Amino acid sequence: MSNRSKLIVTGKPFRYDQERDAEFERLVKRYPTRESMILPALWLTQEQEGWISAEAIAYIADRIGTFASQVYECATFYTMYNLHPMGRNHICICRTLSCWLRGKQEIVDYLKDELGLKPGEISADGKFSLEEVECLGHCGTAPVVQVNGEFHENMDVDKLKSLLATLK
Amino acid sequence: MAEMVKLFVNGREVEVESGKNLIDAFKVIGIEIPHFCYHPALGADGNCRMCLVGIEDGRPPLVPACKTPVAPGLKVQLDTEKIKKIQHDIMEFELINHPIDCPVCDQAGECTLQDYYMSYDLQDSRMTEPVVVKGKRMDFGCGVVHDQERCVLCARCVRFTRLITKTGELGIVNRSDEARVETFPGRPLNNRYAVNVVDLCPVGAMTSRDFRFTQRAWFLTRDKGICHGCAKGCNIYIDHNREKYKDDVIYRFRPRLNEQVNGYFICDEGRFTYHAENEGRLMAARVDGKDCLGDYAAQSVRAVLGPKSLILVSPDSSLEQMAAIKALSEAVGARLSGYSEGYIKEGDGDNWLIQDDKSANRAGLSLLGIDAGKETFTRLLNSSEVLVSFDNDLFIHDTGSEFRQRLEAIKVIAVTSHDGILTKMASIAIPVASYSESSGSLVNIDGMLQHFDRAVQKNTPYFDMVELCGMLGSPVATASDAVNEIKKVIPSFANVEGGLKLTASEATNVPA
Numbered sequence: 001m002s003n004r005s006k007l008i009v010t011g012k013p014f015r016y017d018q019e020r021d022a023e024f025e026r027l028v029k030r031y032p033t034r035e036s037m038i039l040p041a042l043w044l045t046q047e048q049e050g051w052i053s054a055e056a057i058a059y060i061a062d063r064i065g066t067f068a069s070q071v072y073e074c075a076t077f078y079t080m081y082n083l084h085p086m087g088r089n090h091i092c093i094c095r096t097l098s099c100w101l102r103g104k105q106e107i108v109d110y111l112k113d114e115l116g117l118k119p120g121e122i123s124a125d126g127k128f129s130l131e132e133v134e135c136l137g138h139c140g141t142a143p144v145v146q147v148n149g150e151f152h153e154n155m156d157v158d159k160l161k162s163l164l165a166t167l168k
Numbered sequence: 169m170a171e172m173v174k175l176f177v178n179g180r181e182v183e184v185e186s187g188k189n190l191i192d193a194f195k196v197i198g199i200e201i202p203h204f205c206y207h208p209a210l211g212a213d214g215n216c217r218m219c220l221v222g223i224e225d226g227r228p229p230l231v232p233a234c235k236t237p238v239a240p241g242l243k244v245q246l247d248t249e250k251i252k253k254i255q256h257d258i259m260e261f262e263l264i265n266h267p268i269d270c271p272v273c274d275q276a277g278e279c280t281l282q283d284y285y286m287s288y289d290l291q292d293s294r295m296t297e298p299v300v301v302k303g304k305r306m307d308f309g310c311g312v313v314h315d316q317e318r319c320v321l322c323a324r325c326v327r328f329t330r331l332i333t334k335t336g337e338l339g340i341v342n343r344s345d346e347a348r349v350e351t352f353p354g355r356p357l358n359n360r361y362a363v364n365v366v367d368l369c370p371v372g373a374m375t376s377r378d379f380r381f382t383q384r385a386w387f388l389t390r391d392k393g394i395c396h397g398c399a400k401g402c403n404i405y406i407d408h409n410r411e412k413y414k415d416d417v418i419y420r421f422r423p424r425l426n427e428q429v430n431g432y433f434i435c436d437e438g439r440f441t442y443h444a445e446n447e448g449r450l451m452a453a454r455v456d457g458k459d460c461l462g463d464y465a466a467q468s469v470r471a472v473l474g475p476k477s478l479i480l481v482s483p484d485s486s487l488e489q490m491a492a493i494k495a496l497s498e499a500v501g502a503r504l505s506g507y508s509e510g511y512i513k514e515g516d517g518d519n520w521l522i523q524d525d526k527s528a529n530r531a532g533l534s535l536l537g538i539d540a541g542k543e544t545f546t547r548l549l550n551s552s553e554v555l556v557s558f559d560n561d562l563f564i565h566d567t568g569s570e571f572r573q574r575l576e577a578i579k580v581i582a583v584t585s586h587d588g589i590l591t592k593m594a595s596i597a598i599p600v601a602s603y604s605e606s607s608g609s610l611v612n613i614d615g616m617l618q619h620f621d622r623a624v625q626k627n628t629p630y631f632d633m634v635e636l637c638g639m640l641g642s643p644v645a646t647a648s649d650a651v652n653e654i655k656k657v658i659p660s661f662a663n664v665e666g667g668l669k670l671t672a673s674e675a676t677n678v679p680a
Contacts, residue, residue, distance in 0.1 A: 003342065003346060004341075004342050004343075004346070005341040005342040005346070005348065005350055007353055009353060009354075054352075054353050054354075057352070058352070058354075058355075061352075066336075067330065067335075067336025067337070067339070067352075068336075068352035068355050069326075069329075069336055069337060069338055069339030069341075069350070069351065069352050069355070070330075070336060070339055072339050072341055072350070072352050073339040073340055073341050076341040076342045076343070077341075077342070077343050079343075134343070
């Protein structure tokens with residue numbers, strides 16, 4: 001897994017757009033404590049920007065009224081949150097037990113050797129980005145690869161090659 | 169005294185206090201359950217799994233001792249093969265990515281990981297994979313330096329900032345073997361108690377920039393003391409050492425448990441007051457600008473003391489010292505004042521440990537009936553020809569300039585531990601022992617009477633202030649004289665068990 005705790009400081013202030021601002025206020029009423037809003041607030045940010053910057057985390061912490069370190073913890077713990085800009089096609093490979101035993105490393109090695117793509121990185125042309133993620137819940141059909149949120153099961157290098165060919 | 173309950177440990181019946189968890193209850197009777205993450209001030213977290221114990225009542229095979237309250241008849245197992253195996257395995261996990269840099273680590277000698285390795289592990293590493301590399305020498309702010317590789321992720325520091333100081337600067341970010349303690353970019357540690365995380369850290373991950381690489385833990389002598397940084401009187405350990413061919417020097421203060429005063433912590437400001445004990449001291453007696461023997465200087469003071477003298481007592485002095493100085497003023501007919509408004513920093517205190525009043529024993533002044541009013545002091549000063557200050561720094565915190573003109577017109581005598589503006593003005597200056605080099609009693613802002621004993625023994629000890637008072641003509645010339653004197657003036661002190669000679673532990677604090 002990449003060092004996901006590295007945050008990018010953009011130097012630009014972050015705030016929700018009007019739609020997400022309203023959504024935040026709607027959601028926050030659902031929960032018994034404002035801290036519960038951390039995960040939805042991170043989702044809203046990712047929806048809006050595609051990724052989550054250091055400024056966004058500070059904004060969320062201040063808006064919820066919690067510690068920035070706590071939002072930082074959540075954002076780095078869950079591999080679904082992107083802490084840097086993604087490629088047009090975001091490839092997630094499960095790194096947990098079943099997928100590891102069923103050969104996820106061959107797929108990771110192929111991407112590294114053939115495309116120069118390492119976990120946590122984005123290809124030079126911005127077409128692909130790769131992340132090793134925690135269990136995706138498809139252990140019965142391991143190894144599993146998720147591309148732009150879509151699952152591809154029982155993966156191997158050949159299948160991946162044909163899958164990549166279909167991506168723009 | 170809490171209610172006692174009977175339960176069984178490894179088949180042996182023991183009696184422990186109720187209302188505690190197994191770790192705390194057993195510690196009192198000398199049975200240790202290993203743990204990293206549990207700390208009595210921070211509560212049970214249950215993340216380290218080192219304190220797993222067996223309970224023979226059909227519960228899940230093992231439970232964390234930190235989350236298990238004592239109960240009558242509980243059958244606790246601490247030494248089954250299964251528990252030993254788990255402790256052994258957890259230690260192996262903890263050490264997988266640990267750099268094992270004990271020879272250059274400040275924590276060596278007082279490290280939980282070292283101790284537990286000897287007690288529960290004792291195996292060679294079986295790792296052939298390269299270790300995970302993490303951040304070293306990270307400046308977390310407030311003088312705290314973090315080494316992520318040494319960390320065991322017990323989260324004590326994180327919980328301290330969230331639960332105790334409520335500033336929440338620290339968090340554990342990322343996951344699995346990449347998990348590490350971090351601050352959020354641009355929001356470093358920023359609270360007045362931050363260095364407590366160094367004491368809380370069971371390993372060498374958190375170190376103090378002030379103490380790093382100055383001494384090995386095993387060379388330090390740990391003596392009990394009372395912090396003189398403010399009126400709270402926090403209980404501390406004075407860690408000091410006399411290196412070969414050098415003088416006895418203090419290297420750090422650490423908090424000492426006292427539930428009635430400071431709990432497990434002290435403030436950073438108080439922690440670093442030890443610097444003042446080592447530096448800026450008045451080294452030699454001086455009469456009219458020439459260094460001389462202390463005895464000669466004392467004789468010179470004795471010759472000028474009289475009804476036209478004003479003796480100024482320090483609110484930092486112990487009760488014994490105050491009693492001796494008061495007796496001296498009565499014996500020679502001198503005036504007496506405890507004026508010391510400069511010691512109070514209005515608005516500096518918080519609602520926890522830090523107080524506005526930066527003196528250790530102001531309550532003692534009023535208990536002994538020493539007037540500390542500004543009006544009285546000004547009136548007495550203007551009609552006196554000699555001012556004798558006993559360690560009272562009139563110019564502390566940049567105050568006292570209003571008295572400068574008058575002080576320049578009269579004879580100033582400074583009996584003091586530290587060099588300062590007043591000693592420069594003084595025609596006679598006599599160095600005396602500071603609080604770490606003497607013993608005495610203090611009454612803190614909450615009326616708590618506490619005794620402290622001598623910790624540091626200088627190669628050439630300075631005068632003890634009480635004995636110096638005797639040399640100057642006070643009938644109170646020894647510590648025991650002083651205790652008797654205090655008992656006469658303050659009747660409630662006579663009830664203190666064993667006189668004023670308290671052992672300075674948490675159990676012996678008595679409200680004054």
